[in-house]
Amino acid sequence: MTNLNEQITQLLQQELVIALGCTEPVAIAWAASVARSHVHGEMTHMDVTISSNVMKNAMAVGIPGMKQTGIDFVAALGAIAGDPNRKLEVLTGVPAEAESKAEAFIAANKVQIKLTDSPKKLYIELCVHSATEQAKVIIEDVHTNITRIEVGDDLIFAKACEYYHEQEDQESDLYSQLSLERIYQYIQDISLDDLELVKESITLNRAICMEGLKESYGLQVGKILKENVTKGLLSDDVITHAMALTSAGSDARMAGVMMPVMSNSGSGNQGIAVTMPVVAVAEKIKASEEKMIRAVAFSHLLAIWIKSKFGRLSALCGVTVAGASAAAAITYLLGGDVNQMSFAMQNAIGNVTGMLCDGAKAGCAMKVSTCTGAAVQSALLATSGMRVPGTNGIIGEGLDESIDNFCRLGNEGSLKMDELILDMMLNKRKEDNE
Incomplete structure (x- = not known):
């Protein structure tokens, strides 16, 4: 066993x-x-x-x-x-x-x-x-x-x-044992030798992000953010750096660049969005490589945990899951405790929940940028002891309740929204072809 x-x-x-x-x-x-x-x-x-x-x-x-x-x-x-x-x-x-x-x-x-x-x-x-x-x-x-x-x-x-259900039962048993606290304990205890895949996710996802900053792909969200830093219209602060770096990877990927990424829970954009905001903050604050790797592992696992409840596909944008996960990992990088990591996740859920998934396309890079900015902002608020209170909307008094409410929206609310979104997309295509 x-x-x-x-x-x-x-x-x-x-x-x-x-x-x-x-x-x-x-x-x-x-x-x-x-x-x-x-x-x-x-x-x-x-x-x-x-x-x-x-x-x-x-x-x-x-x-x-x-x-x-x-x-x-x-x-x-x-x-x-x-x-x-x-x-x-x-x-x-x-x-x-x-x-x-x-x-x-x-x-x-x-x-x-x-x-x-x-x-x-x-x-x-x-x-x-x-x-x-x-x-x-x-x-x-x-x-x-x-x-x-x-x-x-x-x-x-x-x-x-029988095999499939047995596998599902085993996974369900594992997920039932996971929590923010247990995942945090894991990333503190685990040997870096067991995180080779996490290291590879940093290498692959950083490479496509750098490519997106260098060349003109899609909406050029990341590249234009970076250019406006050079022009003096934006400051080269931690939020802008994280948004530019992360969205550049989505720009390149959605445009069909011939570069692989490390996906998370079946999503390449989610793989980028759980990895690169954490890497960007680590770069800005000059965190050690070991702490960065552990933080990225933390972000990956939190996203996997939430996605086990949220589902792989939904009418809600999956990068919102990445935003909440990255927020906790960034809080870890900033020296926050587990309570503040919980605050960060709830802040992110309270901010970007409701962002619709209207298909994979160039515009996904803007959503990646938005959720990245929300992740950093949520962590900064949390490390100052602030969180969206449980009296607000779907946010509960505890993290588990907030995640469950968020996932209910993604699951129970998806069917009709998916029908409407797809109908709009297909009708638009019919009009374009006429």
Whole structure:
């Protein structure tokens, strides 16, 4: 029987995953590449069936190394040139000529897309056809969780429900033992040798952020913030530095730069947003490398813990989770105690809750910037002993109540909001195409 610290380390290893590109379209590409690997001969057409949350996050976001975007395009690209063995790095090494092949495939109306009837928020079903064969791949709940592969009438892989539920029960038992205090204890006790993946998250996510500051990607949120510091319109303080550095990574990633990130709980933007605000503050206050690594591990784990209640996809922006998690980690860097870390998380929840997820796109960098600024501000208030009181809105008297209320909004309030958001996005596309 592993002890709790070992289980938490395993949880980090499970939820920190390297991803190239936005995780929803990349998961579609991976499903397509796996299905294609089971079909011989020339591919004739494809059927893509996805949940509304996957659809809104895959419609407009940049695809790594490509000019084209879209669900049909990324599905075709994954089938034509993706590496099925690389999971969320499926598009690594895709040759430039694959783009024109995918464009020709969709121009011939060979990719059909529809919404699933499944109640799952993360559901991807890819069926690839040739003249004589067909293969179907289903991904559910987690971006890398293939639950079913069918080739023709033969079922060649199915994840047994008993095993899956046993795994869920084990994870549920672990999550029930987690709390702010327990995670804080873990990051104090754990050897740095067990945090290699956290160190890699700093290296990868810092690299894409620096790229976003250097080149002109998307809305250039991070780059323009930095330029305005140079002009003297903004000060080079800790909040501006954190906002510029972190949002630059989202600028580059949403534009489809060919650089991997370390995702957190299935989200690359969340991976950036739990990592880089903490790194930025550590740089500004000249914290030791060890303290920075422990603080980033703290931020990662808090986000994983909240996401276990919040869900991987929601009508609310997942970077709000990252903001609350980073706020506690920044408070740790600033020398705050556990009580003040709790204050910081509640301040962030009281600030940015309600930010909608209207799909993955260039504008996500602005949301990353906003939540980063809120994280630093929340930590500064908390270290001065201030927090949003329990009489205010969804904030409770304790952190657990505040998190539960926040997650209720994301879960119970998501269905109708998701319908409205997707309807607006699809209607806008119809108008653009008319």
